[in-house]
Amino acid sequence: MAMMRTWRIGAALLVLATGFPARSPAQDASAIVRIDAAPATPVRLSANAMLDRLFAEDVREAMALDPLGALEQGQRVSVQQFALLFTPELARKRHESNARTLAALAQIDPEQLDPSRRISHAVFEETKRNEQALMAPDVQALTAVQPFNHFGGFHIAYPELSAGGSGSTLNSVADYDLLIARHRALRQVFGQAIARFREGMASGITEPRLTVDNMIVQIDGLLAQRIDRSPFMAPARQFPQDFTPADRARIGRELTEVTRRDIYPAYRALRRFLVEEYRPVTREQPGLSAVAGGDRLYRLLARHHTTLDLDPAVVHQTGLTEVVRIQTQMDGVKQQLGFAGPLRAFFDRIRSDPRFHPRSEHELAEGFRSVGRKVDALAPQYFLHLPKAPLHIQSYPAYRAKFEAGGSYAQGSADGTQPGVFFFNAYDLKSRFLTGVATLYLHEGAPGHHFQISLAQENTALPDFQRFGGNTAYIEGWALYAETLGYEMGFYADPMQHWGTLDDEMLRAMRLVVDTGLHTKGWSREQAVDYMLANSGMGRSDAEAEVDRYIANPGQALAYKIGALTIQRLRKEAESALGSRFDIRLFHDQVLGSGALPMAVLEAKVRRWIAAGGRAGYLR
Structure with a gap:
């Protein structure tokens, strides 16, 4: 199990949804666009350049709409971004962004792309279509009201992100000050999650009681730790070497204070809500078949x-x-x-x-x-x-x-x-x-x-x-x-x-x-x-x-099992078709060389490589 944004794999399904301004239907893959508001000189972009521009814009918007993913990648996330978590506003922005991105992607003809970008186009479109299905209002009515649970939930991911490491960045005094400011906003973020849970209570869509009991135990384990040994104080135990003694002392005091006055009380308030309000109305049956609309949701998931x-x-x-x-x-x-x-x-x-x-x-x-x-x-x-x-x-x-x-x-x-x-x-x-x-x-x-x-x-x-x-x-x-x-x-x-x-x-x-x-x-x-x-x-x-x-x-x-069976089947196909020309290193290079691909895209890529004779560097 890869612990790669696992807090977003749970019921909330806060999938990455990014966007790009929609284009006119009249614009094709060699469309005329304006760059940086240049006076009036049009620049004609190729399909490759348009796709690259779309990806670049997508990355910038993604970081604004995915605060946790941005933190994981070492980005500096503002308090305002962080405070959007679990809000209807963030869900709306993600939905709108996804729609704009798909509209922009539809203006690019994949036949005009080079082979590697054709793969990227296929992956990107598959990802966005999948997000679109999960963002449908009837699906969100089931998922948004279950913002997290005990399996990789935000309440246990946040301490890890706050402790440094795992890709996070704490290199300067400003980074530490921003971390402290985000900590002060944790009460608000938890409050927004609680509001979502309450929406589910009103509509009859709740977590299974089992997951709630596990969350309570997890919170108890976190609160049982002494503040000075908690993961929130880890950054004060590993300052960059160039920090002055005065900076170290001030930041250590402020981290201690924000942990005592903001973080631990926020966790206690979340625990109180789960125990006193939420748990009594949660469902006893563990599976989605016990939820109205659960069968369709399971197929989508x-x-x-x-x-x-x-x-x-x-x-x-x-x-x-x-x-x-x-x-x-x-x-x-x-x-x-x-x-x-x-x-x-x-x-x-x-x-x-x-x-x-x-x-x-x-x-x-x-x-x-x-x-x-x-x-x-x-x-x-x-x-x-x-x-x-x-x-x-x-x-x-x-x-x-x-x-x-x-x-x-x-x-x-x-x-x-x-x-x-x-x-x-x-x-x-x-x-x-x-x-x-x-x-x-x-x-x-x-x-x-x-x-x-x-x-x-x-x-x-x-x-x-x-x-x-x-x-x-x-x-x-x-x-x-x-x-x-x-x-x-x-x-x-x-x-x-x-x-x-x-x-x-x-x-x-x-x-x-x-x-x-x-x-x-x-x-x-x-x-x-x-x-x-x-x-x-x-x-x-x-x-x-x-x-x-x-x-x-x-x-x-x-x-x-589904993924492994696909890769094993493709390897057997390659070994059978290529015979003595099959090189395990080249096969692995094809499988790994384009990042994580949807199964249909991976299958098409490997089969093109086989048809080309299994040579080194093909479509890597």
């Missing part, structure tokens, strides 16, 4: 994450079929591990046998570091380009760990100076597995999320929306595909690690069953957890965290 129109019933059956296939392979590996009994009994054995579990956080961390060193040595055999950003390995902060999966990735900075971070979960060690060390690192770290996200954002030849944006099917599909490289790299010659990757593959297959079960078949949380425990060796803590995540983020879990 599935398309949002997978970029494909899917029939939930077909997806459910695909998952069931995959579960049976993977269990057959598991049966053989369990015998290599010295167990002759039935698979269900081995699931119980692996949960309880100490040899499959870390004895300490240090042992778990060292396992990941060992895999990382081997991947570093082997990567040039599989990739032409490697990320500039280093990759760090660390455990989750204690206040987050209980609600997180086994691992995740937080991207580094676009210039490669700040590292990406592979987070692993050391909470409840008896439920963590040594068997999953290799496959989890390959997915969340290298060559999974770290390679894909870093290579995209470090590629300045791409438009920003390709560098920093993306879709779940591509991002998570690549990471799941990256797990399969462990076979070629030799990691799964060890039955322990082979079991681990099958167990992780089983997880992605079960997601197809459980996500559709929860949101289209009326499954309960308990039914979903029981299914996962019955068909895999995962621990109960992991199973509960996974199910709670699917409840909070409908449709996202489908994208892993």
Whole structure:
């Protein structure tokens, strides 16, 4: 799971919606436009130049309409921008911007673009059409009134953004003063979110009670921290070296004061609302099928994450079929591990046998570091380009760990100076597995999320929306595909690690069953957890965290398997068509070279490369 703007993947679906002034229908791809209000001298732009101009304008408007994304990218976000969060005004501006952008894009003929821009045009249009569907009034009536929940919600993302790192910029005294000013506006922002929640209370559209209970626990964990050790005080523990002692002292005092007087009271007010007003009226059923209009919303969210129109019933059956296939392979590996009994009994054995579990956080961390060193040595055999950003390995902060999966990735900075971070979960060690060390690192770290996200954002030849944006099917599909490289790299010659990757593959297959079960078949949380425990060796803590995540983020879990199956199918096509000319490094270059693509765009690109003979640099 890439922690890439995860607070906007939840129910609020604050998708990036940018814009550009609409053009007259009479203007075509070689339209006459005026630049910088020049006196009266028209400049004729080519289709390529028009598209580039559209992208540049789009980036500027995007930063104004996406305060959290701008913070993540190290932009300086004003208090006025920050204070727009969760307001109808921001939703309206995004909707209008999206409409203007699509109108401008319609004036550009893709046939007049060069090959790389043709790809960018297709990605851009797909993204904007997807946003348009999610911005429809009937959809917003369901999503805007659920502004965030426990899975990557704003209330837990804001402390991380405020702590520095993860791409944020705190380089000057002015940066620190702006951070403090934003902190003072947090009460207002939370108040606006509460107003949205109340709209949902009035219309009967609420979060499941489960997600509200989890949010309350998360807030309690944050408020339990001493102010001087809270993430909001982290910037005062890591000042730039050129700050004077006077600046350090003043900023430290003001950060302490704003945390005490503004931030903590804002969190306490949010908690009070959730406990006293919101929780009593929330729905007990976890799935979208319990919400009026939920069936249509689920299909839209599935398309949002997978970029494909899917029939939930077909997806459910695909998952069931995959579960049976993977269990057959598991049966053989369990015998290599010295167990002759039935698979269900081995699931119980692996949960309880100490040899499959870390004895300490240090042992778990060292396992990941060992895999990382081997991947570093082997990567040039599989990739032409490697990320500039280093990759760090660390455990989750204690206040987050209980609600997180086994691992995740937080991207580094676009210039490669700040590292990406592979987070692993050391909470409840008896439920963590040594068997999953290799496959989890390959997915969340290298060559999974770290390679894909870093290579995209470090590629300045791409438009920003390709560098920093993306879709779940591509991002998570690549990471799941990256797990399969462990076979070629030799990691799964060890039955322990082979079991681990099958167990992780089983997880992605079960997601197809459980996500559709929860949101289209009326499954309960308990039914979903029981299914996962019955068909895999995962621990109960992991199973509960996974199910709670699917409840909070409908449709996202489908994208892993859908994306991976697409990439695996395209690789098989390339190997079959190219024969001895197939070069794994060139194939990976094609898949990764244009940023995160919708599945149809990726498929078309790779097939053009195959038709051209699989040569280096083609349409990169």
